[in-house]
Amino acid sequence: MATTITIKNLTKRFGNVVAVDNVSLTIEPGAFLTLLGPSGCGKTTLLRCVAGLEDPDGGEIYIGDELVFSHPKGISLPPGQRDLGLVFQNYALWPHMKVDKNITFALEIQKMSKEEMQKRVKESLAEVKMEGYEDRYPREMSGGQQQRIALARMLAYRPKVFLMDEPLSNLDARLRMDMRAELKRLHHVSGATTVYVTHDQVEALTMSSDIAVMKEGVLQQLDTPERIYRYPANLFVADFIGNPKVNLLDGVMDGSSCVDLGKFKIPVNTQPTTASGQVVVAVRPEDITVSTKPVPGAVEFSAYSVLPSGADSTIIAHLNDMELTVKVMGISKIKMDDKIWLKLDPAMLNLYDKESGNLIAS
Amino acid sequence: MAVPAVVQQPPSLQVLATFRRFVRWLTSARVVLSLIMLALMFVMVVVPLYQLVATTLTWGPTDIPQHPDAVEGEFTIFHYIRMLTGRLGQIYTYAPLQHSMTVAIGSTLLALLIGGALAWLVVRTDMPGRKLVNQLAVIPYIMPSWTLAQAWVVFFKNRFSGGTPGVFEFLVGQAPPDWLSYGPVPIIICSALHYYTFFFLFVSAALMSVDSSLEEAGDLMGASRWRILRKITFPLVVPAVLSGVIMTFSKVMGTFGGPNILGSPVRYYVLATMLRGSLGIGDKADAFVLAIVLILMAVTTISLNQRIIGTRRSYETIGGRGFMAQLSKLGKMKRALLIAVIIFQILVIAVPLGLLIYSSLMLIDGNYSFGNLTLQHWIGARGTNYNHGEPGVLLNPKIYTTAWNSIRLSLSTAFFTAFLGIILGYAIVKGRGTRLSKLVEQLAYIPYVIPGIAFGAVYIAMFARKLGPLPPLYGTFALLVIVSVAKHLPYSSRSGVSAMMQVGRELEEAAMVAGANAWQRFRRIIFPLTTSGFTSGFLLTFITTMRELSLIILLVTPATQLLASQTMFYTENGDGQMANIVILILIAIVVIGNFVIGKFSRGGSLKKGLGF
Numbered sequence: 001m002a003t004t005i006t007i008k009n010l011t012k013r014f015g016n017v018v019a020v021d022n023v024s025l026t027i028e029p030g031a032f033l034t035l036l037g038p039s040g041c042g043k044t045t046l047l048r049c050v051a052g053l054e055d056p057d058g059g060e061i062y063i064g065d066e067l068v069f070s071h072p073k074g075i076s077l078p079p080g081q082r083d084l085g086l087v088f089q090n091y092a093l094w095p096h097m098k099v100d101k102n103i104t105f106a107l108e109i110q111k112m113s114k115e116e117m118q119k120r121v122k123e124s125l126a127e128v129k130m131e132g133y134e135d136r137y138p139r140e141m142s143g144g145q146q147q148r149i150a151l152a153r154m155l156a157y158r159p160k161v162f163l164m165d166e167p168l169s170n171l172d173a174r175l176r177m178d179m180r181a182e183l184k185r186l187h188h189v190s191g192a193t194t195v196y197v198t199h200d201q202v203e204a205l206t207m208s209s210d211i212a213v214m215k216e217g218v219l220q221q222l223d224t225p226e227r228i229y230r231y232p233a234n235l236f237v238a239d240f241i242g243n244p245k246v247n248l249l250d251g252v253m254d255g256s257s258c259v260d261l262g263k264f265k266i267p268v269n270t271q272p273t274t275a276s277g278q279v280v281v282a283v284r285p286e287d288i289t290v291s292t293k294p295v296p297g298a299v300e301f302s303a304y305s306v307l308p309s310g311a312d313s314t315i316i317a318h319l320n321d322m323e324l325t326v327k328v329m330g331i332s333k334i335k336m337d338d339k340i341w342l343k344l345d346p347a348m349l350n351l352y353d354k355e356s357g358n359l360i361a362s
Numbered sequence: 363m364a365v366p367a368v369v370q371q372p373p374s375l376q377v378l379a380t381f382r383r384f385v386r387w388l389t390s391a392r393v394v395l396s397l398i399m400l401a402l403m404f405v406m407v408v409v410p411l412y413q414l415v416a417t418t419l420t421w422g423p424t425d426i427p428q429h430p431d432a433v434e435g436e437f438t439i440f441h442y443i444r445m446l447t448g449r450l451g452q453i454y455t456y457a458p459l460q461h462s463m464t465v466a467i468g469s470t471l472l473a474l475l476i477g478g479a480l481a482w483l484v485v486r487t488d489m490p491g492r493k494l495v496n497q498l499a500v501i502p503y504i505m506p507s508w509t510l511a512q513a514w515v516v517f518f519k520n521r522f523s524g525g526t527p528g529v530f531e532f533l534v535g536q537a538p539p540d541w542l543s544y545g546p547v548p549i550i551i552c553s554a555l556h557y558y559t560f561f562f563l564f565v566s567a568a569l570m571s572v573d574s575s576l577e578e579a580g581d582l583m584g585a586s587r588w589r590i591l592r593k594i595t596f597p598l599v600v601p602a603v604l605s606g607v608i609m610t611f612s613k614v615m616g617t618f619g620g621p622n623i624l625g626s627p628v629r630y631y632v633l634a635t636m637l638r639g640s641l642g643i644g645d646k647a648d649a650f651v652l653a654i655v656l657i658l659m660a661v662t663t664i665s666l667n668q669r670i671i672g673t674r675r676s677y678e679t680i681g682g683r684g685f686m687a688q689l690s691k692l693g694k695m696k697r698a699l700l701i702a703v704i705i706f707q708i709l710v711i712a713v714p715l716g717l718l719i720y721s722s723l724m725l726i727d728g729n730y731s732f733g734n735l736t737l738q739h740w741i742g743a744r745g746t747n748y749n750h751g752e753p754g755v756l757l758n759p760k761i762y763t764t765a766w767n768s769i770r771l772s773l774s775t776a777f778f779t780a781f782l783g784i785i786l787g788y789a790i791v792k793g794r795g796t797r798l799s800k801l802v803e804q805l806a807y808i809p810y811v812i813p814g815i816a817f818g819a820v821y822i823a824m825f826a827r828k829l830g831p832l833p834p835l836y837g838t839f840a841l842l843v844i845v846s847v848a849k850h851l852p853y854s855s856r857s858g859v860s861a862m863m864q865v866g867r868e869l870e871e872a873a874m875v876a877g878a879n880a881w882q883r884f885r886r887i888i889f890p891l892t893t894s895g896f897t898s899g900f901l902l903t904f905i906t907t908m909r910e911l912s913l914i915i916l917l918v919t920p921a922t923q924l925l926a927s928q929t930m931f932y933t934e935n936g937d938g939q940m941a942n943i944v945i946l947i948l949i950a951i952v953v954i955g956n957f958v959i960g961k962f963s964r965g966g967s968l969k970k971g972l973g974f
Contacts, residue, residue, distance in 0.1 A: 009368045024365040053871050055386075060368050072371045074379030076386060080877030092868035096890045105886070106876035157876070 002029035003064040003160045003193050005050065010059035012045050012217075019045040020056065021217035027195065027210070032187050034196045034204040037214035038240070043197045044165055046214070050195060051086050051163050052079035063161060080109075084161035085154030089169055091146045093138040099125075099149050100134040106157040124152040127186065144175045151186070162187070162194040168203065180207055201241050205229060213237045231350065235357040238282045238350065244314050244325045247288075249281045250354065259351070263319055264299045267346050270361040278354035285327035287348035290315065291341045292334065298341035303334050317342055391880040392792040395785050396802050402782075403805045406848040410824035411808075417823050418442065418650045425645070445651040454648070455655060458636040462659075465549050465621065465632055466614040472554035473610050474603065477561025480703070484562075485569040488689045489700055496566075498707045503559035504956050505949050506909040506926060508619025510552040512933070512945055513714030515623060516721045518543045526728025529717065544628040552620050555710045557613060561606040568602035569595075608667040612660045616813020618912040619926075623933055633659075634815045638916060646822070653819040661811050715949070718942040727938055739939040750935070755943045761928070765947065767839070768908060768925040775846040776903040779854045782847065783899065784892050787858025792867075806855035809848055814912030821845045822916055837919040845917060846907050857899045861892040905955045909948060925951075 005027040012020040019042045027033045035043035048054040050061055052068065055076060061069040063084070068077045079086075093102050103124060104117045112120070125131050128148040138146055147167060154162065167183075168176045184207050187194050198204055204211050205225045213220040213228065213236075221233035232238035238246050251259040258265040259281055266281070291298060301317035301324065308314075313332035317324045317340060324342060334340060351361040371379060387393055418441050421432040425440070432438065445455050480499055484492045502510070519528035520537040531537045541547055618634040626635050633656050640649040692699060721727070725736040725748070738746065742754035755761050786806055793799030809817060821844075825835040835841040847854075865888065873883045911926040918927045925948045932941035 006365060008365055024367070026365055051871075051875060053874065055383075058368075070368075070379075072368060072379060073375065074382030074386075076383075079871070079875045080879075084875065086872070086875045088868045088872060090866065090868060092866065092872040094869060094872070094887060094891075105873065105878070109877045109882065153872075153876075 002191050004029050004062070005161065005193060005195070006060075006062040007046075007050070008060040008062075010046065010049060010056050010061065012042075012049055012054055012056040018217050020049065022059070023214075023217075023219045024059075025212060025219060025222050027193055029193055030191045032184075032194045032196065032207060032209045034198060034208040034211045035214060036198060036201060036204040036211050036240075037220075039199055040216075041214040042217040043199075043214050045217075047086075047163055047165055047195055047197050050161075051084060052077060052082050082161075083159050084163055085157065085159035086163040087150050087154055087165065087167045089166040091138075091150040091167075091170075093146055093150055093153070095138050097137075098134065099130075099136050099138075099141075099152075102138070102149065103153050103156045106153070110157065120156045124156040127155055127189075128152045128182070144171055144179070147171060147179065148182075151183075155186075155190070160192060162190075162192050164194065164196045166198055167196075169198070169200070176203075183207060202243065205241070213240065215240075231359060231362050232282070233359050235280060235282070235352050238352070242284060244285050244327060247281075247283045247285065247324050249283070249322070249324075251279050251281050253277045253279060261322075263322055266344055266349070268349060268351065268361070269346060270351075276355060279360070280352040280354050280357075282350040282352060283344050283348065285314065285325045287345045288324065288326045289343045289345070290317075290326055290328055290332075290334070291343075292338070294341050295343060298343040301340050301342050303336055303338045303340050306332055306334055306336055308332055315340070391883070392789055393798065394880075396789040396793060396798050399782070399786055399789055399802055400805065403802075403808075403851065406844060407805065407808050407851070409829075410820040411812075413823040414650050414653060414820045418647050418654060420647070422645065422647045425647070441645075441647040441651050445648050454636060454640065455652060458631045458633045458652070459655060459659075461546065461621075461625070461630060462615055462632040462634070462656075464546055465553065466611050468546065468550035469553035469557060469614050470607055470610045472550060473558040474561050474606065476554060476706075477558035477563075477606065478565050478603070480558070481562050481564075481566035481569060483699065483703065485566045486690055487692050487699075489692055489696055489703075491700060491704075495703055495707070498711065499562050500559050502556050502710050504905070504952055505556075506619070506911065506929075506945060506952070507553070507556045507617060508623055508911065508930075509718075509945060509949065510555055510710070510714050511548070511620040511623040512929070512942060513717045514548050514552055515933075515938070516717045516942070518548065526726075528728075529730065532728075532730045540628065544624055545630045546625075548624045549620050549630075549632075552624065553614050553617065556620075557610045560609050560613075561603070564602040564606045565599055568599045604667055604670060608663055612663050612811075612813060615659055615663075616656060616815055616912055618815050618915050619930065622930065634813070634912060637815055637819060641819070641822070641916060646826075650819055650823060653816040656813050656816040657811070660813050660816075664811050715946075718946055722939050722942045722946065724939065739943055749937045749940050752937075752940070755940060755947070760923075761944065761947075764923045764925055764928050764944075765951075767922060768948070769951070771839070771842050771846060771924060772904045772907040774843045775850060775907040776900045778843070778847045779850040779903045780893070780900050782851070783854040783858030783861065784889065785858070786851075786855040787860075787862035787892070788888065790855060790859050791862040803855060803859075806851045808852075809850075810852040812849075814849065814910070815916065817849055818845065818913050818916035821848075836917070837921065839922050841917055842914055842922055842924070845913060846910065849910075849913055850903055850907075853899075853903070858892075865891045901955055901958055905952050908952050908955065 007023060007025050007027075010020055010023045011018065021042070023042075023046060035046055037043050045054060049056045049069070050063075056069065056071060058071045059069075060067065060071065060073075063082055066077075067073070067075060068082050069075060094105070097105070100121050103121050104112075107117045107120060121134060122131070125133060128151050130145065130148045130152060133141070133145070133149070138149070141149065147170075150167070164183075168179050171179060180203060187207075196204075196208065205228075208225055210222060211225055211228045212222040215236050221228060221237050223231075223233075228237065229241055232241060232246075235248065239248065249261050251261045254260040254265065257269075258267050259279060261281065289298075294300070299319065301319045303315055304318040304323070305316040306313060307316070308331040310331070312327055312329050315326045315328065315332060315334060317326055326342060349362070350359055352358060353360050419437055419439065421429070421434050421436050421438050421440070423434055425432050426434060429440070432440075444450055480495070483489050484496045484499070489495075515528070517529045518538050519526075520531065520540065520543045521527060527537065528543070537543075616634060618638065621630075621632040621635050622638075624630075625632060631639065633652055637649050637652045637656065640652065722739055723735050723737070724730070725734050725738055736742075738748055738754060740754045741756050742748065743757070744753040745751050752758060752760075786802065790799050790803050793802075812820065821841065822836065825832070825841055825844075827834050835844070869891065870883055870887055873887050878886065909926060911930065914924060915927055915930065918924055923931075925944055929941045929944040929948070932938070932944060
């Protein structure tokens with residue numbers, strides 16, 4: 001049932017703007033791939049190209065074995081023949097149709113029998129926990145309910161591929177949490193290959209089996225959430241993923257197994273070489289340990305600001321003009337302007353080439 | 363990650379690929395519809411315009427007898443020389459042009475004064491009864507434009523035109539002077555009292571959207587009230603005023619009814635009436651030269667407007683977000699102004715209607731005694747000495763045919779306007795940013811710059827003879843429908859675009875993903891979502907077509923007579939009372955239509971229909 005999606009050298013321009021720039025990637029059968037990036041990075045355009053709503057200016061797209069788009073061959077199947085479903089950011093429920101008509105629209109086009117359609121309506125509404133809403137108009141439901149109906153509309157005709165364009169961005173924080181769980185469950189049960197677009201890294205990390213990070217139309221990294229988080233391929237990905245943000249510190253390789261950060265040196269496990277010797281050290285806030293007394297290997301900072309948030313606390317530490325963000329579990333007892341000693345975990349550091357921004361050692 | 367790169371195709375297959383992409387583009391719904399609309403507008407607008415120009419530049423059949431060396435169909439600038447130079451040029455072109463300009467400028471200024479003042483009183487002062495004044499202010503525009511002219515004649519006519527005395531003479535005992543009875547002064551007054559509505563609506567919308575905090579800011583800085591008005595309020599209202607100027611000016615330039623009733627009896631011809639006159643004489647090419655002069659005038663005004671305001675859309679009212687405006691206190695003037703406004707509204711609404719009704723009840727025109735009152739003209743028998751033997755209007759089968767013609771013309775026009783609106787809206791909105799979409803939009807805009815009577819002339823040029831597969835349409839009802847629909851194209855496309863903007867593109871895309879083809883998308887998604895917005899547009903088109911005269915006056919024949927043209931023919935025939943009854947019927951239909959609009963769209967929709 002599940003299908004591979006292969007995208008080869010896909011390019012899409014709008015006037016002079018290259019929205020998708022020579023993107024190639026394979027989505028494995030049953031994968032939940034998230035296209036992640038800031039707004040304007042081309043993630044939605046890429047999704048729309050797969051759906052057939054945009055006509056790309058180059059490249060090819062396969063869904064399963066079928067060539068659905070090929071610029072060199074001049075082929076483009078209309079969206080309806082690509083056997084996929086799409087959930088829009090604003091749901092795009094047809095306002096003049098009741099819920100059941102919204103759901104049966106695609107089924108009527110497939111000339112399905114009345115009984116079968118009724119069965120499908122019931123099933124798909126049950127799948128999104130919206131039983132009994134057949135006779136509502138979209139405007140008579142809340143945003144969260146409309147979202148579920150939009151999902152049911154897609155589920156009802158059982159496409160091989162699910163496409164979702166920021167489906168949760170219009171919901172409030174609480175509902176979004178609930179829907180993440182529901183969507184992940186839905187994917188688990190159906191097993192359909194899913195392409196999901198979001199700018200919310202937490203959404204991407206929590207739901208996906210794979211994440212493709214994009215910037216200015218170019219694919220930056222395609223990897224599992226775990227690896228995206230632990231080994232960002234470049235400084236853009238490192239900076240984009242993680243909350244609070246990763247600490248990026250300029251340094252110079254000092255020839256031994258240390259990076260000289262100016263104020264202090266830190267040991268690294270490997271000894272990469274760069275042309276200039278200029279590197280950037282990336283360390284996640286949770287990979288720094290804090291103590292209130294001097295410890296061997298720790299450097300003295302002062303607590304510039306302390307921001308407890310219940311489950312964890314964020315500490316902004318200063319050493320002259322160097323700033324480090326540190327995350328500790330629980331509510332921190334540290335007070336502002338306290339002296340603190342920070343130790344960076346050498347096993348968790350990533351080193352980037354300052355010039356190219358690419359990962360060189362981890 | 364290891365995705366093999368795309369294989370480049372050999373040149374022969376690249377050609378095939380390009381061809382496939384072209385076919386895909388060509389068969390997409392928006393392109394197909396754009397091309398259909400382009401073809402339609404080409405036939406309805408471009409070809410007639412071309413024919414009009416071509417006719418003026420070739421020898422016509424009527425020229426041959428006087429010019430032995432002329433060959434029919436050969437190129438010549440003879441018509442331009444005749445119409446634009448010498449004594450004939452003076453009589454046929456320059457005098458009417460001068461009259462048209464006088465009338466247009468005069469009524470524009472007067473309309474601005476009346477409309478602007480009323481708008482300010484209603485929007486920005488604490489005058490009592492503003493709501494009622496606001497509602498009554500648009501009524502003169504709802505009535506046919508020449509209603510006031512007809513009533514004016516009843517009141518002010520003198521025996522100059524060989525007729526009977528008017529009410530004025532009856533009351534005062536002395537005939538009014540010629541300048542008051544006929545000619546530029548009454549034409550200007552009657553036009554201004556009809557078209558001031560443009561200014562009233564535009565300026566009041568502009569005033570409403572001027573945030574009074576802007577003015578208050580000036581107030582706080584210690585500026586005087588006059589200075590605030592001059593430096594802040596006025597510049598903000600200027601675009602609205604200019605839009606009103608352009609619309610009034612070009613409308614008056616192309617108007618036929620008023621000048622025909624009030625000017626022609628004293629040989630005070632404007633371009634519109636001269637155009638019809640010279641068509642009657644027989645030389646089409648000469649008349650068409652006048653039509654071109656008229657079109658050039660309109661184009662000049664509108665492009666001037668664009669130059670000044672800098673946007674083509676400037677004739678739209680400023681989007682009205684309502685702000686809480688601080689109202690000017692009128693103080694002692696309050697009551698006096700209210701009384702003045704009430705008198706004004708009685709004079710432009712109640713008195714004319716009263717005059718028309720009273721006149722229709724007089725057995726013999728000009729005899730104002732009660733003994734002369736009769737229902738002869740309403741329900742009189744056939745074959746009397748009155749009205750050339752025609753029976754009273756309500757018993758007259760001809761009038762019923764005419765009324766039915768008017769109604770079915772208005773219904774068909776409204777239907778096609780709404781229908782084409784959806785198609786145009788789709789073609790323009792879905793192709794936003796493409797050259798094709800721009801071309802469709804611009805072509806649909808052309809009829810806006812062609813004055814009504816010139817548009818009618820354009821259609822004579824085109825459809826008087828057989829044209830390709832089309833039979834000669836002159837004299838048919840179909841021609842009236844086509845010309846009315848064509849004239850409404852700008853309105854169609856504008857309302858279609860705004861209706862289509864309301865329908866998010868995702869709604870159609872969702873249907874595409876669900877597998878719906880173009881027809882299914884139109885039938886199930888686009889039509890249901892856009893037509894609801896067309897109800898008020900439909901009724902407005904109905905009303906504007908109902909009272910349209912300038913556009914169709916050149917195209918009607920006895921078989922396709924409409925109420926609007928019928929009043930004009932009765933007037934010209936000397937059957938004034940019959941003319942007045944017919945216009946009363948027309949007004950009744952229009953007022954009922956307007957009432958229905960109010961029911962459907964909670965007012966305000968009249969603004970949308972303005973300009974067409």
